[in-house]
Amino acid sequence: MRPLFSSGLALVAGILLVSVAEGEVRRSTERPPEVRRVDRTLPAWPVKTPVRSMRIPSRWIAGPPELPGWLAEETSGGSPSRPAVDDAVAPRGPLAPPPSRVSRLATAAQQTLGLTHEFYFTRAAYTGGRGGYFGRGAPAWATDYPKADIQFLIVLKRLTNLDAWDDENAIRLDDPRIRQFPFLYALEVGYMTLSPPEIAGLRAYLDAGGFLMVDDFWGTREWAAFEYQISRVLPGRPIQDIPLDHPLFDMVYDIDEVLQVPALGRGIYGRPTYERDGYVPTVSGIFDDDGRLMAVLNWNTDLGDAWEHAENPMYPVEFSTYAFQVGVNTVVYGMSH
């Protein structure tokens, strides 16, 4: 009886939600005012993030070569020459990516020896629990990987003069070669649990002039988790809202509204665009001492899914168009500021 009751309740709730949507795709601006403002203050730590204990085979991720001596000294604990994923974090580490993608990751990492292209859409491979691919056997960082990356690159090359490499390029945060890719994309960062070498690597990356684009994390819980992690990377640097008159919004395309881009399952079925309590999408960032953006945080939105499923006729073109525009603007901003 109990399962039947639960199913009935869910059905009623679904009907109610669809009626609210009035047959249109829900946009963030249609949220009731009282639920748009989200308190993003940090909850008491630690946030209990359920993770699966599964050891990731080291051969699936190309480990870094020798760390520079100074970086090794800076990192506390662990051998600098061994990937921290294996020993320190693996017991509660990410799910393994499917073998087909692992080979691509290795390829991307290896080709850093000859960077014949100007731009590599580089994805941060970080230590962390389950993510958007929960249930599909991939770690959080590999959500939408590599199709989102490749599709975004196809459109990026079509819309700009950028000399970009055609394929995805994932690299670990503690890999020194990450410094050769000044643009970094990370998503599902609410599940990120950075190891000391990763913290040191990302901190040096950003301090040296690297740019981080963050996407696809939802609700206050994931916000808090990410805020804690990034505070370990950049202590003392607050996250600030980026107003719509910021140059980020008119680098290539004039963007005068922040949309909430839904995940595939919500986009194609016309369900509410939000996930968890992430009702209001925001674009915020972390600025350096000179007022330049070091990181852009797209919260309560899923640009990656819009890129990944842009070819899907069921996915609303309005969202995929917007996601591409945001992506293009962010890349051009990251390469010029």
Add this chain to the structure above:
Amino acid sequence: MESIFTALFKYRPLLFREGELVFGTPWPIAAVLGVTALVAISAVATYGSRQGKATAGQRTTLATLRLAALGVLAFVLLQPTLVLTSTVPQQNFIGVLLDDSRSMRLPGESTETRGDFLLETFGPEGSPLLSELQDRFSVRTFRFSGETSRVADASELLYDGTRTDLAGALDRARQELSSVPLSGLVVLTDGADNGGRALAESLVPLQAASIPVYPVGLGDEALTPDVQIGRVELPRSVLRGASLVVDVVVNHRGYQGETVEVVVEDGNRRIAQEPIELGPNGEPTITPVRVTLEEPGPRRLRFSIPRLEGEAVVQNNRRDLLVEVRERREKILYFEGEPRHEVKFIRRAIEADENLQVVVLQRTAPGKFLRLNVDDGDELASGFPRTREELFQYRALVIGSVEAAFFTADQLSMIADFASRRGGGVLFLGGRTAFAEGGYRGTVIEDALPVLLEEPARDPRSAFTQLAVEPTNAGLSHPISQILPSEPSAEADAADATGPEMPETLDDAWASLPPLSTMNRIVSAKPGATTLLTGSSDEGEDRIVLAHHRYGRGRVIAFPVQDSWIWQMHSEIAVDDPRHELLWQQLLRWLADGAPDPVHVEPDREQVEPGESIRLRATVLDSAYLEVNAAEVVAEVTDPTGSVRTEPLSWTVDDDGIYEAVIPVSANGRHAVEVVARQGELELGRGVAFFQAGPSDEEFFDAGRRTALLERLAEDTGGRFYTVDDVDQLPEDLRFTGGGVTLTEERDLWDMPVFFLLIVGLIGAEWGVRRLWGMV
């Protein structure tokens, strides 16, 4: 040597040079030669007919000796005579020019100071030399330093002139004595001509009037021991905060192997010091001294070496130079054909530099441009400038990876003109559509580049290679390459604990940088270009990484690598490592430095004595940098007391767009000049310059006697060079070589001792040979 000649030939060589040889025999020359020939034939016949026991060779030898003696005798019988032109006593004048500059206080050869010789020789008490001159000539005495004037004798000399204007002195004396028969000008000087005028120009009228000059060199050729700051290469104006590498040339004698310290002071503040080991005697030692000028406005920098023990001259241990430190933002246009990381990292590198403004125009998509750092919404609104007026407002231009086909033919010419006509700097960066790969072969840009373009690769990526970069010898001393911070910052100190250590030497600073990549194969620089950085490719091929040359009025730099940002981002580079920032700040500053404004003014020298005049020379161009001849140009000269005098400048006619004025200077101290050029109601621009008025120590530099200059002066005018040792020959030489009223004088040569010796020698030799062979 000359005395031996005189003993043999009766007269000094000078008389033979000046005179003409004639024969004074009363008999016809043909008769004398005929008789001589008969005697000679009979002598030969005698040796030929009497066989005796002599061999043919012996007879030939004896006949030759006999004939030679007969030849000499015949020559004497012809009565050779030297016909000379000599000045008529007391009918001619000579001008005696006495050096009255401060260098006359330096030690002389035979006297305590050089000036003492003047006083002894041309003083009121007279001297044998002066008496001899006065016996034959009317002597007019002048003193000269910066100015020239008549004096009664050497007692009026003060030896306080701060310049030696030799050309001016010769001009003045020639003009003053132009109405009298002038036999020559005698100049007593050390030859330290620093009047700033071309000596050759003053020699032309002297040559035309046949007035010989007789320089008498005073002092030793080299002062020992002595060390001096020979030369300092410092631009007249620099941008505030500019890191200059100033080449300081130190000359010395007697201090070989010693280490001295070159100190640079700005007012009372020491801003740089550099130890230098002195090389071999007499050879200049060049040391680059890095100077950073932070105080805006005109600055007087003093380069000095502490006094060494036993030095002959201490005044030449320091040099003062005036430099204008400009407080302005140099506006640089960076045009990039595609989104590139270089844009970001160049902008970040120069962000802390308040004196550089890099305006970025970036083509993000075909026909779509991103503008950064523009002053207003209209700037570059239609993309890359289409007129020279619009482009020439920038002081430097950076062209990134953009294909030549993007530009119109006129725009390509504009880019070349930006350097050649506007005088700005143009920097070409590497990239997949740059240099030959961008289709620049055969365009005007190829002519402007300092490097030779090779056949382009079909696919630029196939030409991809990494380059380990190192500076050339020229690069190590170039301001662009000074990537070691002059003073370690507190921030860097704090970060030392976490980052790689900063190298301590410039060589290490370059050697420890990671390799860069390129897709443009550039292996040769053009003749005249300077290569500052080279790179070794994966295949071991040497490539050019940074080269520059002058192109017209401006400069063009090639930097055919595509990812200099690696020197900021690479994991082996500490996050606060300043090398990338310093490289770009210095590269862009050097690129923009020296780009002239449409109106600029320069004084002909930066140091002038009160009472003298200074010549201002202004260049007036319009916004397209075309010369304007019909402008109204006015200079406002502000003297140290603050009073302002307005002087108009007039077009020189000889050169387009050049205006000049001569300004008298009366007050000691720093003078400021502001020139304003107008064309009708339109103000074309303003230019500012500075100069210093006051005594200088220029006289003490290179204060040794300049024999070569004085010898040339004598040679070009038909005179003769003397030292204090042989100056006693001057009166007689003047008598035969001078101009003015002259008469002809004959000197017999038949009684020259050399003839007697020859005749006796030849006959004696014949006799000796006979004895040797047993004939007598």
